[in-house]
Amino acid sequence: MSPPPSPPRSQRVVPAMVVAAVVGAGLVTFVIDVVAVWTIGHSLIWPYRDMAARMRHTTWSDTPIIAIAAAITAVGVLLLIAAVVPGRKKLLDLDADRPATAAGISARHLRRALRRVTIRLDGVGDVTVNLRRHRAQLDVTTPYRDPGDLAGTVQTSADHYLDDLRLTRPLRTTVRTNHQKSA
């Protein structure tokens, strides 16, 4: 029996595209300038003579140079972290019945599901769902002046839904009710 597929993770597409585009553009402009100096006698993109003249009058201890060096170091550290640290999981894992099956739901879709399950209940005017690491927080707005045990009903419904969904890391639900102000 094959093992279950691994859940999708962030694959560093954005940092890779930014770095490849910036480094690639820098290298292409350098090649264009070298060819231009060789053929027409002067560079087309970068003012190398001015840059060299400025570099001859700037020392390593000048503040702008230290700031640029610190920025380059910081970018290097950030890129190394992006390369080494495993990509962020995109989905919340769900328990599966078959060993070769794995399942997941995104936080956005779980919020949407809990909202839709809750808004159907009697006495619920509106609901906002916030997901934390171990907790789902439901803020319910009700038109009733005396909501009775609405918080309990909402919590039972949300818990029942989450049990049915079988999250690998179960979420504890908390419910807050607010009275809906009439317009």
Added chain:
Amino acid sequence: MLHPRTTRTNRYGLAVIGMTLLAGGIFALGQSQNLWLAHTASDPLLVGSETRYTHAHTWLWILAAIVAAVLALGCIRWLLNQARRADLHTLRLETDPAHGQTTIPAHVIARAIETDLTQHPGINAARVEITGQPASPTLRITTSATDPQMVSVIRRCVETDIPANARALLDLPDDPPVYLTIAIGR
């Protein structure tokens, strides 16, 4: 889903460029604090002898341009690879070469499974990607339902019916591994 080779390239590419920048930054910071013996912090970034040397040796610029052109092509390829998907193009139906070779475009199977899925009550839309090896494919299924209460029905369908159907369709010895992503439609 991104091709595994592209995921690896992203990691190595970012690591190499990160280390290069880190080394350059640390060198410059060390230089400004008089940590290295070769230069002092009061030295200019570019000294006359270096400028004269590069002026006198044109081959140095040509070599640098060739290296830069090769690296630039690598960067362009790296950029284009971000569009490469992990989806298989073809699936092999006959594994024994003595009996010939039968292949089928993977997207045909994927569309057939999608049609099968959307016929189940509760599933509004489905997307199937077939990844892995042609002889042992993996199904990555995304189903969208408007009614969140249908999720358990969808899971039962995807976890039991679909792998069995795919196994029969592709003539596999075992049910293929399945990753199901559940989406709740608007």
